[in-house]
Amino acid sequence: VQLQASGGGLAQAGGSLRLSCAASGRTFSSYAVGWFRQAPGKEREFVAVISQNSGSTYYIDSAKGRFTISRDNAKDTVYLQMNSLKPEDTAVYYCAANRVYSAGVYSTRAYNYDYWGQGTEVTVSS
Numbered sequence: 001v002q003l004q005a006s007g008g009g010l011a012q013a014g015g016s017l018r019l020s021c022a023a024s025g026r027t028f029s030s031y032a033v034g035w036f037r038q039a040p041g042k043e044r045e046f047v048a049v050i051s052q053n054s055g056s057t058y059y060i061d062s063a064k065g066r067f068t069i070s071r072d073n074a075k076d077t078v079y080l081q082m083n084s085l086k087p088e089d090t091a092v093y094y095c096a097a098n099r100v101y102s103a104g105v106y107s108t109r110a111y112n113y114d115y116w117g118q119g120t121e122v123t124v125s126s
Contacts, residue, residue, distance in 0.1 A: 001026045001115040005095045008120030012087050015124070021095030021117055028076040029053070032098045032106040034113060035069065035080045037091035037122075042071040046108040047093070048080060056104045062088075085124045092119040 007019040021033060034049035048059045048069040057069050066085075071078040078095060096113035100106070107113070 001028065001031065001099050003095050003097060003115055003117035005117035005120040008093060008122045009049045012095065013086055013124055013126050015083070015085050017085065017122060019093055019095075019122075021078040021080075023076040023078075023097065028097075029073040030099060031115075032100045033069075033071060033072065033078040034096050034098065034106070034108070035078075035093055036096060036110060037089075037093045038050050038119075039088075039091040042091075044094070044110060046110065048109060049106045050078060051086065051104045051106045052100055053103050053120075056106055058106065058108060064066060082122070086126045087126045090122060090124050093113045094119045 002025045004022045011017050032051050035047040036044050038044040050057045050069045066083050068081040095117045097115040098113045
């Protein structure tokens with residue numbers, strides 16, 4: 001699977017951005033897809049994940065109520081809608097795909113992911 005992340009940019013605190021992760025190469029619907037981010041000088045951290053059939057989603061606490069992950073398997077694309085952005089959301093955001101074999105299964109651990117996109121940079125100004 002090849003993943004292409006896009007949609008990053010500059011936003012003001014309180015603003016919104018929508019990230020997209022477009023996939024190609026294999027049966028996208030067989031993969032759970034996660035978003036991770038890495039801020040300067042920090043380790044990569046999990047942000048959100050969606051199961052292959054959209055039946056399950058999970059977010060880090062700081063994203064709950066502000067971010068929404070969704071997918072359109074017909075378009076082989078996963079989205080991360082980010083609202084009420086904060087300066088601490090500033091990071092490079094990566095999407096990643098994890099091959100799963102059961103409905104509703106997902107992982108929040110980066111090492112479980114098989115494929116990674118190139119990252120898209122999000123900067124939130126105060």
